[in-house]
Amino acid sequence: MDKLYNMSIFARVVEMGSFTAVANHLDTTVGNISRAVSVLEDSLDTKLMQRSTRRLVVTDAGRRFYDRCVAILADVEHAEAEARDALLEPRGALRVHSVPGLGRNLVTRAVLAYRKSYPEVSVELLLSQRMPNLLEEQLDVGIVIARTLPDSAYVSQNIGTSHxxxxxxxxxxxxxxxxxxxxxxxxxxxxxxxxxxxxxxxxxxxxxxxxxxxxxxxxxxxxxxxxxxxxxxxxxxxxxxxxxxxxxxxxxxxxxxxxxxxxxxHVRNVYAVYPSRQFVDAKIKRFVESLKTHVAEPLEGYAKELEIAPALRTGPEVVRA
Missing domain, CATH: 3.40.190.290 (D-Maltodextrin-Binding Protein; domain 2)
Known part of the structure; x- marks a missing residue:
């Protein structure tokens, strides 16, 4: 179990880019995070990261090990989620970020409709103009309006268009x-x-x-x-x-x-963005479906009423660096 914990710490350090960011995220010390990675390196007899006071660089061996860690941790997460039916029945807490204008109008309606269907899920909706860091801020879904998305390891779904x-x-x-x-x-x-x-x-x-x-x-x-x-x-x-x-x-x-x-x-796409995972919780899947009904459909209706031809939507995509 300690090895799995250390693997999860290592994976987060790779994703967040620093020991400090992971320590803040997990409410622990930088020393504890560094120690977990060091213990992992000692057990593997392999250098996974090159550290300096200014930079942290993942080695080739570290990059290959990270890919394996992500797959293994996803399998463990899936096994745990399956045991508690998280992949089948939405439950728990859902943290959503949205740009303000869309959030005050259509996203709030989508949240309320979602809560009626899945009362076991608590939803926290956060509004701001900036593009959030889903991992650091422990967000499940981000809703953004943009012509294109910046490169990231997130999964995105185009849920509509805006003009x-x-x-x-x-x-x-x-x-x-x-x-x-x-x-x-x-x-x-x-x-x-x-x-x-x-x-x-x-x-x-x-x-x-x-x-x-x-x-x-x-x-x-x-x-x-x-x-x-x-x-x-x-x-x-x-x-x-x-x-x-x-x-x-x-x-x-x-x-x-x-x-x-x-x-x-010109058209702006409305994206639902969530962290890339092999298995996505039911609470996220069902919420994205709610967005398609309560955000995408009204947007298409507004475009038709204003005689603006809406662009075609696309399915899910992985946006990677």
């Missing part, structure tokens, strides 16, 4: 002539959106007539949150980009009006 449209309040447009083309935006107050996947100083728009790039200039208001953007636009601050899921209710009620309705941003 931004241009919108403004009727009051603003009553005192400012609506633009007829993207070039006309230069005469307007532009509210800028700056998030992980949107550069605030460049609007890349597409339409049946072709693509257009507009670069806002002059004094402006910039915000990194969709809800704040919605408030600003409703209050007449100007014209801004809003994701369809954030704009749809205001567009339906008339609180906002679509500007340049033939234009929208």
């Amino acid at each position: 931004c449209i241009l919108a403004a309040s009727p009051a603003y447009l009553a005192t400012h002539r609506a633009p007829a083309c993207p070039d006309d935006l230069v005469d307007h107050q532009c509210v800028l959106l700056g998030t992980v996947d949107y550069a605030p100083d460049e609007w890349r728009l597409q339409s049946p007539a072709g693509d257009s790039i507009f670069r806002p200039t002059g004094p402006h208001f910039s915000v990194n949150d969709m809800d704040s953007m919605s408030h600003a636009l409703r209050d007449g601050a100007g014209i801004g980009l809003l994701a369809a899921f954030s704009a749809i209710d205001d567009l339906r009620s008339g609180a906002l009006v679509r500007v340049l309705p033939q234009y929208h941003t």
Whole structure:
């Protein structure tokens, strides 16, 4: 059992890149983590890692041993999970991270529907703009919007697509002539959106007539949150980009009006990302299924209502460095 424990410590060090990160993750000391790896190396009579004060490098033997460790630990985890039916029946705790705008709207609905179906699972939903480290933060699922995902050892599923449209309040447009083309935006107050996947100083728009790039200039208001953007636009601050899921209710009620309705941003994919494992707990599988129903389907509906052709979704993929 000690050897399995030391193998799991070694695997985490390889994945997290440092003894300190693993020690913090497991609430122990760096010395305990270093000792576990050293004991493993002594028992194998092989150097698994080269350490220095600044760098930690996995040796060739260490890399091969890591691959074996991952497979062995996954088999052990599967055996334990099978014994407690974790692969068959969702239970336990599920920690989910989401970008805020989507999280406040559709992901929360998905969580509530999931909880009704699986009341034995406690769900913690965390919202922030950044891309989380699932392993270090002990997260089960991350939901991100991006054109592409950075390389990682995570598994991802594309659960939908998202676009931004241009919108403004009727009051603003009553005192400012609506633009007829993207070039006309230069005469307007532009509210800028700056998030992980949107550069605030460049609007890349597409339409049946072709693509257009507009670069806002002059004094402006910039915000990194969709809800704040919605408030600003409703209050007449100007014209801004809003994701369809954030704009749809205001567009339906008339609180906002679509500007340049033939234009929208390029597609962004909505991904459910989870740690790469040979066996995935039922609580994660069922939650991803809930996302497909309560996130993907409404997104497709919004795109259809706004006359934006949704892109085709793909199945699960492993995104590796």
